[in-house]
Amino acid sequence: MPDGALTAVVDDTIWTLDRPVWFSGVRMRARTTVVRLEDGSLLLHTPAPPTDALAEQLRALGPVRWLLVPNCWHHLGTPAAAARFPEARVVGPASALDRNKALRIDVDIHDARFGELVPELEALPLRGVPFWDETVLYHRPTQTLLGADIVLCACAKDHWTLRYAARLTGFYERVRVPPDARKKIPDRTAAARSIRAMLERPAQRLIVGHAEVIEEGWRDGLARAWRLEGVEV
Known part of the structure; x- marks a missing residue:
């Protein structure tokens, strides 16, 4: 994908940017999602380290006001994005601070204040999986x-290293819970309640960090993936 190329998912409102990252010996696509809020400002979900080309595209869409860290792992590009867009507020879980000393959090994603500041977004925390401490947003x-x-x-579309690993661990052309978390779900009852809350939202699509945008059949895929890990949804 060309450097800094944004792909429209919902016209004039949601765009995605995929970039290659190496993780555990495989090259994955990592996604930044850009959401234009109702006040015209932008929220960057999982910010990428902004190149000049990306920063120019973003400023053409609107002022960057929010940088969102969705869990305690997707934080690496946020310090660079915060330096490029100093007026933006950083939202994320406090647990991410232990993994990245360069990271700052202005609003804790578990704080009800975030919903008051950005009312068009509903925060849906994934309980029972502290390994991630992830919060899904419903726009x-x-x-x-x-x-x-x-x-x-x-x-x-993925690199051969990821395709190979995916065939071995069951997520090639199949929606699954990532292999590194499958044994790290200490409270399956809490996880089930969280996944059910997501399934109940009248969503048209699910956008995640390491997959194509999932539209048709996203509910079945999400539910099936978690049932395979013993989470009854």
Whole structure:
């Protein structure tokens, strides 16, 4: 994908940017999602380290006001994005601070104040999986769920290293819970309540960090993936 190329998902409201990252010996696509809020400002979900080209595209869309860290792993690009967009407020879980000393959090994602500041977004925390401490967002105007690691799915577009790993661990062309978290769900009852809350939202699509945008059949895919890990939803 060309450097800094944004792809429209919902016209004039949601765009995505995929970039390659190496993780545990495989090259994955990591996604930043850009949401234009009703006041015209932008929220960057899982910010990428902004190149000049990306910063120019973003400023053409609107002022960047929010940088969102969705869990305690998707934080690496946020310090650079915060330096590029100093007027933006950083939202995320306090648990991410232990993993990145360069990170700052202005609003804790578990604080009800975030919903008051950005009322078009509903925060849906994934309970029972402290390994991630993830919060999924429901964007009401576009009926879109925004996640990070709750599921993943590799396909022919991915690097051969990821395709190989995905075939071995069951997520090639199949929506699954990531392999590194499958044994790290200490409270399946709490996780089930959280996933059910997501399934109940009238969403048209699910956008996550490491898969194509999931539209048709997203509910079945999400529910099936978690049932395979013993989470009864």
